[in-house]
Amino acid sequence: MADDRYQGHDYYLIDELLTEEHKLIRETVRSWVKQNVSPIIEEYAQKAEFPRHLLPGLGEIGAFGPYIPQEYGGPGLDQISYGIIMQELERCDSGLRSTASVQSSLVMFPIWSYATEAQKQKWLPRLATGELLGCFGLTEPDHGSNPNGMVTNFKDAGDHVILNGAKMWISNAPFADIAVVWAKDEEGTIRGLVVERGMEGFTTPTTHGKWSLRASATGELVFDNVKVPKENLFPDIRGLKGPLSCLNSARYGIAWGALGSALDCYDTALRYSKERIQFGKPIGSFQLQQKKLAEMITEITKAQLLVWRLGVLKNDHRASPQQISMAKRNNVEIALRTAREARQMLGGMGITGEYPIMRHMMNLESVVTYEGTHDIHLLITGMDVTGFNAFT
Ligand code: TGC
Numbered sequence: 001m002a003d004d005r006y007q008g009h010d011y012y013l014i015d016e017l018l019t020e021e022h023k024l025i026r027e028t029v030r031s032w033v034k035q036n037v038s039p040i041i042e043e044y045a046q047k048a049e050f051p052r053h054l055l056p057g058l059g060e061i062g063a064f065g066p067y068i069p070q071e072y073g074g075p076g077l078d079q080i081s082y083g084i085i086m087q088e089l090e091r092c093d094s095g096l097r098s099t100a101s102v103q104s105s106l107v108m109f110p111i112w113s114y115a116t117e118a119q120k121q122k123w124l125p126r127l128a129t130g131e132l133l134g135c136f137g138l139t140e141p142d143h144g145s146n147p148n149g150m151v152t153n154f155k156d157a158g159d160h161v162i163l164n165g166a167k168m169w170i171s172n173a174p175f176a177d178i179a180v181v182w183a184k185d186e187e188g189t190i191r192g193l194v195v196e197r198g199m200e201g202f203t204t205p206t207t208h209g210k211w212s213l214r215a216s217a218t219g220e221l222v223f224d225n226v227k228v229p230k231e232n233l234f235p236d237i238r239g240l241k242g243p244l245s246c247l248n249s250a251r252y253g254i255a256w257g258a259l260g261s262a263l264d265c266y267d268t269a270l271r272y273s274k275e276r277i278q279f280g281k282p283i284g285s286f287q288l289q290q291k292k293l294a295e296m297i298t299e300i301t302k303a304q305l306l307v308w309r310l311g312v313l314k315n316d317h318r319a320s321p322q323q324i325s326m327a328k329r330n331n332v333e334i335a336l337r338t339a340r341e342a343r344q345m346l347g348g349m350g351i352t353g354e355y356p357i358m359r360h361m362m363n364l365e366s367v368v369t370y371e372g373t374h375d376i377h378l379l380i381t382g383m384d385v386t387g388f389n390a391f392t
C-alpha cells in the first residue's frame, strides 16, 4: 500500500468542540495505527487473515472498553473519546474497528452492566488488556433482523445449564476466548450467559470466502449440549432489551467509525485529484471531480456534527436508541457513497491495493448490514416519528 499520508479534515472547525484530552487521544491512536497497522493491513486483508498480534497494542491504546471504569481495568474515558478511537481505527480498516467494538460494546459492556461482581473481576481486566478476546452471539442462521425468534436455548440441570443451538456471522468467533451468548430459557425468555472456549461441545468454525471485512475473523458458535455453570449466567437481565442495549453502544461506535472510512476515502481522492494529470491538468481542476469532492466533504461535515452531538447526548445519558439508529444509518450510508465516488476518482488505480478505497468500500458492505441493516434502522426511525410499527 502507498504510504499512509492521512490528515484529518475539519471543515467546520469541529475540533473547537473537543477537549485537549480528546485531541490527545486522537493523536495517540492515529500515530499507533500509522506505525503498526497501515503498513500491514492491505496484506492481511488480501490474505483474509486476522492480525491477532495487534491485540495487546489495542489494549495499550485504550481501544478495549474505553468507557469501562478504571476499577475494572478500563481507561474510564467519556463517550466522545470512545467515538474518536473507533473513528481512528476504522479510518484504517473497518475490521480493526469491528474487533475493538465487539470487545468493547458487545462483550465488556454487557459484563460491566449485567454480570455479577465476581464475573466482572474475572473477565473485564483481562479483556481490557487484550489478553482475552471476546465475541457476541445474537444472530442465528434463521434469525438475523428478527433476533426475538432465536431458537438457541438452555435447560436447567442443577448447578449448570445445558446449551444447544447455533449462532452465525459472529465477529471474532474463531479466536475468541469467551462468547457472550443470548439464548432462551425453558420459559422462552431471552437470557445472557458467558460460554468459555474449551467447554465440551462448544466449537467456533470459521466463515470463509468473505469479500468484505477480510482482516476480521468471522465464524459460527455451535453449542452441542454444552454444560455451562450457572455462575456464567447474567443474573438479572431478561428479554431482548439485554442484547439490544449492547447494540446501542456498538451502533454509536459504528456511527463514528464509518466516518473514519469516509474521511480516509475523501483524503485519498483529494490528494490524488491534485497529483493526477490528464489533458495537461490535475483532474481536481475539472468540475465533475470537484462536484464529487464538494459533495463528499459536505456529507462528511454533516455526519461529523451528528456524531459530536450524539456523543454529548450520550455523555448525558440522553441519547435515545432511535437517535443512535439514525446516526448509524446515515453515517454508514454516506461512507459507502464516499467510497464509491472516491474509487471512481482514482480510475483504474482505485481498484488496487495500492490505495485503501476498494478495501473500505467492500468493508462497508458489511457495516451497512450488521448491527441492524440500513432498512431496519429506517423502520426504527419511521416507527419513532409515526408511532406505527412497520416491522411485522
Ligand atoms: P421490540 O418489541 O421492539 O422490543 C423488545 C424489547 O426490547 C426493547 N428495545 C430496546 N432496548 C434497548 N435498546 C434498544 N435499541 C431497544 N429496542 C427495543 C423494547 O423496549 C422491548 O423491551 P420490553 O421491556 O418491552 O421487553 O422488539 P422486536 O422484536 O419488534 O425487534 C425490534 C428490532 C427489529 C428493532 C430489533 O430486533 C433489531 O434491532 N433488529 C436488528 C438486529 C441486529 O441489529 N442485530 C445485530 C447483531 S450483532 C452484530 O451485528 C454485531 S456486528 C459487530 C461488528 O463486527 O462490529
Ligand code: FAD
Binding pocket: 102, 135, 136, 137, 138, 139, 143, 144, 145, 146, 168, 169, 170, 171, 172, 213, 218, 366, 369, 370, 371, 372, 373, 374, 375, 376, 379, 390, 391, 392
Ligand atoms: P435478514 O434479516 O435475513 O435480512 C435480509 C434483508 O431483508 C435485509 O435487506 C433486511 O433489511 C431486510 N428485512 C428484514 N426484515 C425486514 C422487515 N421487517 N422489513 C423490511 N425489510 C426487512 N451478529 C452477531 O450476533 N454478532 C456478530 O458479531 C456479528 N458480526 C457480523 C459480522 C459480519 C461480517 C456480518 C456480515 C454480520 C455480522 N452479524 C453479527 C450478523 C448481522 O447482525 C446480521 O447479518 C444482520 O442483523 C442482518 O441479518 P441477516 O443477515 O440474517 O439478514
